[in-house]
Amino acid sequence: MNQMKTIEAYGELTEAATFTIQRLLPGPIERVWAYLTESDLRRQWMAAGLMEMKAGSQFELVWRNDELTDPPGQRPAGFPEEHRMEGRITELDPPYKLAITWGNTGGVSFLLEPKGNDVLLTVIHRRLPERAIQLNVTAGWHMHLDMLAARLAGKTPTSYWDGWSRLRAEYDRRLPA
Secondary structure (H helix, E strand, O other): OOOHHHHHHHOEEEEOOEEEEEEEOOHHHHHHHHHHHHHHHHOOOOOOOOOOOOOOEEEEEOOOHHHOOOOOOOOOOOOOOOOOEEEEEEEEEEEOOEEEOOOOOOOOEEEEEEEEOOEEEEEEOOOOOOOOHHHHHHHHHHHHHHHHHHHOOOOOOOOHHHHHHHHHHHHHHOOOO
């Protein structure tokens, strides 16, 4: 398979309950790593939360998706203004790998690989329990990574919630029922 096609493609369920998505991001790798691990940078594309860079350390992530873009778009019914989740670092190999627990839905691994001046980021989210959660999480990762790519490229990301809603509908068509 053509590597660029893989990088540009939507994420996919690589196993029944495992979602994998990739983005080719402007480097260097240390900069992308900082956007994954430093609260002030991570909150610009996903969620705030201090992380002690040590395997076994616990942290809390705080999402305020309405604050990611201006305007934020229409938040779907049932989504709170703020969401909090506790996690723990399970693997750490700076600046190449960060693996964390993800609330009660399993774990997430962030793998970074230098590709010339760019960095290939692979996100693997394991143990997504049911279709409704899978659709929310797949649309969320896709939109958050689009926001990360825009921030790293110095561009203004599109409306978070409008993009998320569009992507959730698209993943509903793409993922097996």
